[in-house]
Amino acid sequence: MAPPTHWTLPAPPGEVRVLVSGYQSWSEAELRPLTERQSVPLMRWRHEQGHDPAFLPSGEAGVWRSHTLIALIRPDGGGWVGCAGDAAATFTHWEARAGEGNIKVTCTQEGTPTEVAWEETGNVIGTVEALAARLGQAMTARTPPPLRVWCSWYSYYREVTLGAVLDNARLARELDLPFDVFQLDDGFQAGIGDWLDPSPDFGGHARDLPGPLSELGFTPGLWLAPFLAAPTSRLAAEHPEWLLRGEDGTPLLAGHNWGTPHHALDTTHPEVRAWLRDLAATVRGWGYPYLKLDFLFGGALPGVRHDPTVSRAGAYRMGLQALRDGAGEDAFLLGCGAPLAASVGLVDAMRTGPDVAPLWEEESRRLWLGDATGPSARNALHTALSRWYQHAWYQPDPDVAIVRRERSLLNDEERGAVAGMLDVIGGLRASSDPLGGLDGHELGLLRRCLEISSPDRPRTLTRSLGGAVTHFGRGTFNLTGKAAEGIPAHGYREVPHD
Incomplete structure (x- = not known):
């Protein structure tokens, strides 16, 4: 030190x-x-x-x-x-x-x-x-070409079924939408940590999905939170020695999600790394060459580890390397909820902001509770735009476009601002809208959001419309609650070109 x-x-x-x-x-x-x-x-x-x-x-x-x-x-x-x-x-x-x-x-x-x-x-x-x-x-950053991804999360959340994913994949093919990857998100598994066992509500098993998706011409993708274990999971019950611990010897709590706190795995434990390698190899064997690895912060939390000589960053890197080894050098790994710079060279892409959501923001949470890390369109733009330079570390993932009007509180200006963010960031393109409910206008916006672009650069850092980097070469964002510089509140305007 x-x-x-x-x-x-x-x-x-x-x-x-x-x-x-x-x-x-x-x-x-x-x-x-x-x-x-x-x-x-x-x-x-x-x-x-x-x-x-x-x-x-x-x-x-x-x-x-x-x-x-x-x-x-x-x-x-x-x-x-x-x-x-x-x-x-x-x-x-x-x-x-x-x-x-x-x-x-x-x-x-x-x-x-x-x-x-x-x-x-x-x-x-x-x-x-x-x-x-x-x-x-x-x-040795990995920066492969960006991919266009449909994921199940913002349509179905944890109520996703095998049939719903296939229905959207078939419709995407009928509509000739240019997706590369169809990603099965959270909800397929029995519990956090018990990834190989299916949820009784999923209507099948995750291994049943890659074959039909491949036949439709899509790369199958799968979501995992590999460094976490629910307190009620079989993983935590059978291997309590694998959990990161506090000074008092009890398993640490690593945040709160899915209606419960959860534990983190100790990635310095050789058996944990072997399990991580086997997990990644198993799902790769099911036919998933694209993995979204979420809640990765769990691997780097402060705590008492099996090997106390390893730094937190080093422990995190050991766990991520085990996943890379199991998935294969040619697998596409997307990190999320992850220590950013510590992931460079092992992930192909990285979420660079909070989740988008079909609402502009939870202002009370941000202002009264001091927390702007939660899901909202405003939070996603604010943070992802201010990390424009990180395309040199991986393909940035600013999260999904929200083009639907139904089941959404975003207005036209706000949906346009999210689309502008995707264009400016120039990384992965993703959508999660239920495709069967989109009208012609919404499908047109979706096609625009799926157009690959090169990363843009800021014009200035000496002024801002909303406490973030907002003035880019191709356009300007207004993240404030009132019109400014001729741009409506929460809006985006392209810069005119001769």
């Missing part, structure tokens, strides 16, 4: 903006005035499930914490950028603190000390991109 590194910047805090990135997929990334306040959730379980509990957002005015990379931007577009050089066994934490007429920046590392870049620059956007690309190169 290296001692902290400090810099003092001769800049008035009131004139500087800060670009920060949270720890994992759902943690907030923002572009904010330095003197504002970084929110920390009031709910303790959101610390584990939405952030790094070992390095939480500050909760203080004028104090901003960031993971892996940070940038401070002067009004002229210049400023300072810091970025880790490697993240395979190390978490790099940044803190910027407003002082009296200056700014104090601190970098600390948890794990094996690694090189850290710190540069003053006249072009923060370009330097952020260059340092992020250097990290990607050092970790």
Whole structure:
């Protein structure tokens, strides 16, 4: 563990903006005035499930914490950028603190000390991109061509059935929709941790799906949360020694979902890694070369491990490597709820924001409870747009388009903003709408959302419509609640070109 590194910047805090990135997929990334306040959730379980509990957002005015990379931007577009050089066994934490007429920046590392870049620059956007690309190169980033995915989650949630997935796949083929992958999401399994046993409500077994999907010309995809185990699971009952533990020796709780808290697996335990390899190999053998690996933060939570000499980042990486080994080098792995930089080189794609939802936002949760890591269109845009540079680490996944009007609270402007996000991010394209309920207008928007594009770049980081990176080369987003710069609230407008 290296001692902290400090810099003092001769800049008035009131004139500087800060670009920060949270720890994992759902943690907030923002572009904010330095003197504002970084929110920390009031709910303790959101610390584990939405952030790094070992390095939480500050909760203080004028104090901003960031993971892996940070940038401070002067009004002229210049400023300072810091970025880790490697993240395979190390978490790099940044803190910027407003002082009296200056700014104090601190970098600390948890794990094996690694090189850290710190540069003053006249072009923060370009330097952020260059340092992020250097990290990607050092970790041998995997950036395959982006795929177009239909997933079951936002249509059926945990009530998904084998028949419903096949019905949508057949209709996609009839409508000539250009999906590459059909992904079976959460709901097929008996429980979290008991992945090989079917839910009695699924109407079959997950291994029954790849054959029909392949015959229709789609790549079969499957969702797993491989580092978690429900307290009621057979996995937890049969292998309690596999669970990550607290100082008192009891299994840790790793957040709360599916109506219950859940446990995390100790990925330093050799039997756990063997189980992870076997799990990935088994579902690959069923015919799933595309795996979405969710809730991966569980592999890096603070706790007492079988091998206490391994850092949290190293433990996480060991578990993810076991999954890669089992699935095969040619498998397509999509990470989600995952420590971002620590995944580079092992995943092909990564969710870079919270879940989209068929509503703009839960304002009370964000403002009163300090939590913007939950599902909403606003949260997804806010964070994914502010991580534009991470296409050098993997294919970014900003989550699904929501084009349906039924069973949705999004208006036309908000659906258009989500579509604009997909175009600007330029990574994976995904949808989860029930295809049989879409009218001609909605199908037209869906086809537009499935058009592959190259990643866009910000025009500026010196202004923002909503506390995020909002001004891009191809268009501008307005994430605020009222019209601004000729753009309606929650809207997106393309930049006119000659």
